[in-house]
Amino acid sequence: MSIIQQYLTDETTPASVLAVICTDLIGEDFLTFEIETIVDTLQAVYQVEVPEDNIDKIQAIQTIYTTNSFYMHIPTFLAVVDAFNGNGVDFDYADMPHVNEVAWAIVEVLMTVPDEDMDNLFMPDIEVYIRKLLDAEGFSKIPPSLNFLEDVKVVNTSDTILDDPIIYEAHHQTQQQKIDEVEDYVAANVMRVIHALEELPLKNRDSESWGRFMKSVG
Numbered sequence: 001m002s003i004i005q006q007y008l009t010d011e012t013t014p015a016s017v018l019a020v021i022c023t024d025l026i027g028e029d030f031l032t033f034e035i036e037t038i039v040d041t042l043q044a045v046y047q048v049e050v051p052e053d054n055i056d057k058i059q060a061i062q063t064i065y066t067t068n069s070f071y072m073h074i075p076t077f078l079a080v081v082d083a084f085n086g087n088g089v090d091f092d093y094a095d096m097p098h099v100n101e102v103a104w105a106i107v108e109v110l111m112t113v114p115d116e117d118m119d120n121l122f123m124p125d126i127e128v129y130i131r132k133l134l135d136a137e138g139f140s141k142i143p144p145s146l147n148f149l150e151d152v153k154v155v156n157t158s159d160t161i162l163d164d165p166i167i168y169e170a171h172h173q174t175q176q177q178k179i180d181e182v183e184d185y186v187a188a189n190v191m192r193v194i195h196a197l198e199e200l201p202l203k204n205r206d207s208e209s210w211g212r213f214m215k216s217v218g
Helices: 003-007 015-027 026-031 035-046 052-066 074-084 097-113 124-136 143-148 160-163 165-199 208-218
Strands: none
Touching: 003 015, 003 035, 015 026, 015 035, 015 052, 015 097, 015 165, 026 052, 035 052, 052 074, 052 097, 074 097, 074 124, 097 124, 097 143, 097 165, 124 143, 124 160
C-alpha cells in the first residue's frame, strides 16, 4: 500500500492532510465539487475505499473554505469540530465536544486558512459556547491555543482558593495540568500534520506556496 493510500484509509488522518491530497490530485476546484465526485475520483485513482470519517473531514474542509458558517453558526462549528476529530458528524444530535477537540479544530482551521484574522473571528454565540465548555471542564484559565478568547469571561476562582496558599497551589497545579493536556493534544496533532505533509509524495508541490504553508504550521 502506498503512502497516499495509507493516509486515505487511515481514519486518524488529519483533515488538512486529506485536503492536500485532494488538491494535489484534483486541484483547488475540489473545494466546490460534489463530495461523491471527490470520493469516486480518489477511489478510482488510488484503488482504496475512503472511510466515512475521512469523507466528513473533506466536506468540513470544503465548508471552511467556501462559507463562513464555521465562524457564525454553532451547528456548523460543532460539525467541523466533530469531523476534524474523527467523531463522525450528526446534524440531528451532537455530543458536547471536549475543550482539546475544540482547540485542535480551531488550530487546524487556522493552519489550513492561515490568513484569517483572529479579531472578532467568531460570532459571540460561539465564543460563549466555548466558554461554557471551559466552565464545564473546570478551567479557570484559557489554554494558549484558545487565547483569542481572552476577553471572554471564564469561571472565577473562588475567594477560598485565593486565600488559602495550599489550596491555591493545588488549584494552580490542576489548572496547569488541564492546560497542558489541551496543548499537548494540539501539539501532537500539529506534528502529525507536519510529518504527513513532509512524507507525502506530492506531484504538484510548489516550493514557494509550500514554504508559506509550512511556516504557518511551524
